[in-house]
Amino acid sequence: MKSLKYLSLALIVGLSACRPELDEFSPSAGQLDLTNYVAVGCGSTAGFADGELYRSGQVNSFPNMLAGQFSLAGGGNFRQPLMTDELGFGNKRIMGYYTDCLGAVQLMPVLAGGVPSPANFTSIASQGPFHNLGVPLTRSFMVPLAGYAQANPYFGRFASSVVASLLAEAVAADPSFFTIWLGSSDVLGYAMAGGDNTPDSLTPVHVFNLSMQAIVGGMISTGGRGAILTVPDITAFPYFTAVPVKGLTLDDAKVQLLNQAYAGYNQMASALGLPQMQFNTGSNYWIVQDPDPAYVQLGGIRQAVAGELITLSIPQDSLKCGGWGSQKPIPHKYLIDLKEIQKIKDATQQYNGILGGLAQENNLLLIDMHLFFKGVYAGLVADGLKFSNTFVSGGFFSLDGIHLSARGNALVSNYIIESLNKTYQSRIPLVNVGDYPGIGFP
Amino acid sequence: MRNLRHLFCFLLLASSSGLLAGGFQVSLHGQKQIGMGSVGTSLVHDASCMFFNPGGLAMMKQKVSVSGGVSFLRSYAVFSKDNTDYQAETNNPMGTPFTFYAAMRVNEKLAAGLAVNTPYGNRLKWGDHWAGRYLIQDISLASVFFQPTLSYKIHPNLSLGAGLVYALGNVDMNKAVPVSSQGGQDGKVNIKGSGSSFGYNLGLLFRKDKLSIGIDYRSRVDMELDEADASFQVPASLSGNFPADNKTKVSLPLPANLDIGASYALSDKLTAGFSLNYVFWEVYDSLIFDFQTNTPALADSRNPREYKNRLIVRVGAQYAFSDKLTVRAGGYYDPTPVNPDYFNPETPSLDITALSCGFSYYPMEKLSIDASFLYLMGSEMQMQYQPENFGGTYKTRIYIPGIGISYGF
Numbered sequence: 001m002k003s004l005k006y007l008s009l010a011l012i013v014g015l016s017a018c019r020p021e022l023d024e025f026s027p028s029a030g031q032l033d034l035t036n037y038v039a040v041g042c043g044s045t046a047g048f049a050d051g052e053l054y055r056s057g058q059v060n061s062f063p064n065m066l067a068g069q070f071s072l073a074g075g076g077n078f079r080q081p082l083m084t085d086e087l088g089f090g091n092k093r094i095m096g097y098y099t100d101c102l103g104a105v106q107l108m109p110v111l112a113g114g115v116p117s118p119a120n121f122t123s124i125a126s127q128g129p130f131h132n133l134g135v136p137l138t139r140s141f142m143v144p145l146a147g148y149a150q151a152n153p154y155f156g157r158f159a160s161s162v163v164a165s166l167l168a169e170a171v172a173a174d175p176s177f178f179t180i181w182l183g184s185s186d187v188l189g190y191a192m193a194g195g196d197n198t199p200d201s202l203t204p205v206h207v208f209n210l211s212m213q214a215i216v217g218g219m220i221s222t223g224g225r226g227a228i229l230t231v232p233d234i235t236a237f238p239y240f241t242a243v244p245v246k247g248l249t250l251d252d253a254k255v256q257l258l259n260q261a262y263a264g265y266n267q268m269a270s271a272l273g274l275p276q277m278q279f280n281t282g283s284n285y286w287i288v289q290d291p292d293p294a295y296v297q298l299g300g301i302r303q304a305v306a307g308e309l310i311t312l313s314i315p316q317d318s319l320k321c322g323g324w325g326s327q328k329p330i331p332h333k334y335l336i337d338l339k340e341i342q343k344i345k346d347a348t349q350q351y352n353g354i355l356g357g358l359a360q361e362n363n364l365l366l367i368d369m370h371l372f373f374k375g376v377y378a379g380l381v382a383d384g385l386k387f388s389n390t391f392v393s394g395g396f397f398s399l400d401g402i403h404l405s406a407r408g409n410a411l412v413s414n415y416i417i418e419s420l421n422k423t424y425q426s427r428i429p430l431v432n433v434g435d436y437p438g439i440g441f442p
Numbered sequence: 443m444r445n446l447r448h449l450f451c452f453l454l455l456a457s458s459s460g461l462l463a464g465g466f467q468v469s470l471h472g473q474k475q476i477g478m479g480s481v482g483t484s485l486v487h488d489a490s491c492m493f494f495n496p497g498g499l500a501m502m503k504q505k506v507s508v509s510g511g512v513s514f515l516r517s518y519a520v521f522s523k524d525n526t527d528y529q530a531e532t533n534n535p536m537g538t539p540f541t542f543y544a545a546m547r548v549n550e551k552l553a554a555g556l557a558v559n560t561p562y563g564n565r566l567k568w569g570d571h572w573a574g575r576y577l578i579q580d581i582s583l584a585s586v587f588f589q590p591t592l593s594y595k596i597h598p599n600l601s602l603g604a605g606l607v608y609a610l611g612n613v614d615m616n617k618a619v620p621v622s623s624q625g626g627q628d629g630k631v632n633i634k635g636s637g638s639s640f641g642y643n644l645g646l647l648f649r650k651d652k653l654s655i656g657i658d659y660r661s662r663v664d665m666e667l668d669e670a671d672a673s674f675q676v677p678a679s680l681s682g683n684f685p686a687d688n689k690t691k692v693s694l695p696l697p698a699n700l701d702i703g704a705s706y707a708l709s710d711k712l713t714a715g716f717s718l719n720y721v722f723w724e725v726y727d728s729l730i731f732d733f734q735t736n737t738p739a740l741a742d743s744r745n746p747r748e749y750k751n752r753l754i755v756r757v758g759a760q761y762a763f764s765d766k767l768t769v770r771a772g773g774y775y776d777p778t779p780v781n782p783d784y785f786n787p788e789t790p791s792l793d794i795t796a797l798s799c800g801f802s803y804y805p806m807e808k809l810s811i812d813a814s815f816l817y818l819m820g821s822e823m824q825m826q827y828q829p830e831n832f833g834g835t836y837k838t839r840i841y842i843p844g845i846g847i848s849y850g851f
Contacts, residue, residue, distance in 0.1 A: 019520070115639060383576065429525065440677075442677060
């Protein structure tokens with residue numbers, strides 16, 4: 001009996017000895033103190049995705065992924081103001097079917113439907129303090145703003161008081177390490193609204209500067225270290241690129257009709273020295289509204305030009321069946337013209353200059369998300385998965401065309417971890433991008 | 443005919459071996475040879491010489507010789523992903539590559555025989571959910587070579603031989619397709635097919651007194667699968683982009699080998715030898731899937747492999763204790779042919795150091811029971827598959843006991 005025991009023991013030892021082994025990864029924090037990580041930002045920090053803040057999106061937010069990896073290198077608890085379900089406030093989109101005005105069934109993002117839990121609308125402040133202080137739609141100047149909780153229900157549901165500012169909450173969480181990713185919303189609101197002549201505007205650069213100084217000053221006041229993330233080029237987000245500006249498809253008959261219809265326009269345009277409408281078989285630029293005084297005599301319309309952007313919010317049925325973009329101009333609020341694009345890019349560049357200066361002055365790490373996103377736009381591969389800024393199939397952005405998908409968050413997390421490891425001699429393991437869900441198809 | 447096909451299928455399945463040696467070449471061609479580090483080019487034990495050198499057959503001392511054997515291959519590969527705490531290991535089914543050789547001397551100068559063996563194969567299972575699943579989940583690659591052989595002694599010291607190779611191959615692989623269902627399930631593609639092809643094996647053996655020198659060239663064999671099944675499982679809304687019952691053309695070149703070997707009888711009892719085995723791996727430049735139906739999401743794919751030609755150095759010796767017992771030992775070094783930038787975990791081929799031993803026991807003069815044990819150590823190496831940006835450190839271990847029987851008179 002005893003010999004049998006030894007024999008089986010020998011067998012187990014012998015068999016396990018068969019398996020080759022590799023050294024385990026040994027994580028370390030290097031010069032970082034990761035015990036209390038606090039994230040400040042807008043929707044991308046919050047885990048907002050697919051047009052809504054919902055539970056699994058929050059779980060797959062990059063700050064939560066970072067905290068998970070940090071926990072292997074001395075990181076502590078990371079509390080998020082989680083929604084109770086997958087519907088949040090009810091605006092979540094999923095891939096589904098939509099029958100368009102032509103009767104064709106389209107596979108596209110549609111409202112998820114369902115009734116969100118009332119618990120999503122009640123305060124969870126008592127569960128705080130929270131470490132993820134990402135709040136959707138937050139612009140730089142809103143962070144130090146007392147009473148912001150009353151203006152933004154995503155903050156209101158977890159703010160410790162109605163007068164508390166987001167910054168005060170973040171400072172109260174006593175960060176030993178923090179990330180600040182702000183500035184995208186400061187340009188996005190303007191861009192999504194359609195640029196000039198809309199109720200929205202870009203955050204003025206001096207306002208951004210003052211706000212960021214206050215935010216950075218607050219965040220370092222507890223003696224922690226942190227990273228500032230720069231603002232990506234939002235004009236390449238799928239929200240602005242999914243609908244092609246040269247999307248008016250014409251056959252010979254339609255070309256003829258439009259040439260006749262716009263013959264008068266072209267005469268006038270030529271007299272005024274403005275570009276004429278051009279229609280060719282195949283793809284053409286849409287006809288759009290332009291409130292610029294130059295076009296007043298032309299009825300305030302013109303043909304779009306290369307480089308201009310159409311927002312994803314444009315009603316597709318109006319394009320397909322309503323004559324938008326051909327018989328009628330596309331309303332200006334769906335168009336971002338070249339001037340507006342330049343304003344967005346200029347603001348982004350100036351914001352990033354400010355962020356760079358602040359990082360340098362305060363000895364914080366600047367993480368160049370502008371550069372990283374540029375890489376995504378050019379196409380990026382990780383673990384056999386291909387990413388780009390193509391709407392839906394690009395995989396990096398979620399179904400709202402603005403915020404990150406779960407795998408997009410994983411890529412961002414890895415970029416941040418790589419930057420930290422390089423700068424602070426830490427050994428924080430990267431995440432496996434494929435561990436996070438891809439965009440789901442029915 | 444149908445039964446014959448079933449038999450082939452069975453043979454193919456049974457023979458798919460684990461990840462082995464350089465690339466997907468499996469150097470298990472006879473229990474006696476395995477025992478000596480697969481030194482075989484200059485040695486004529488019996489009919490089993492036909493693979494390493496058909497030229498040796500006319501020098502065979504037996505008039506009739508039949509030899510067969512099977513190896514039991516257990517392989518393990520481990521992987522540690524770059525800059526993560528992620529590790530994975532394969533759970534490979536046991537492979538059983540086999541050999542069968544039969545030959546007879548027609549007259550003093552001419553000998554004829556048939557060799558059946560499994561020179562290429564790969565059987566690997568990383569699992570459905572591992573981090574590299576979009577590159578490979580599991581693969582079973584098998585081949586059986588049938589080689590009728592003639593050998594002629596043109597001079598008392600020199601014989602040559604030639605074999606025509608008829609090769610049957612099959613492949614069955616699964617990988618995840620990066621489209622998810624709403625339940626979070628990956629898509630999947632299974633590629634499965636079989637093909638056949640021809641090749642040849644030419645050898646020359648020179649033997650004078652105690653010295654033997656052999657040269658052998660085994661041609662490249664192109665395993666062309668013209669109509670392999672490419673079955674996609676994807677969410678219903680994407681089925682138009684990934685036709686469920688697609689077909690694909692895929693071609694896998696099995697590389698040519700040039701062997702030069704020599705052995706010397708140091709005494710009546712002790713023989714030692716070496717061989718230099720040059721493998722023309724460069725033919726494996728890329729793995730191309732040419733789908734019958736292409737869609738915007740499913741283009742033909744050209745996957746670079748860019749293998750490099752490699753020289754395997756083998757040494758081995760055998761010692762006859764008595765009429766009843768001969769023991770053997772050997773080893774070889776087989777550097778990986780894989781380009782470190784195009785290292786795909788479907789073939790985790792590393793620099794391999796191999797050690798082997800074996801024996802033949804003769805219960806009677808005409809019969810031997812041959813056994814061998816081969817141990818392969820795949821060095822720890824950091825490798826990348828750049829096109830998919832997937833890399834890490836790999837290490838392999840392979841254990842191959844084998845047994846066979848030879849009868850000759």
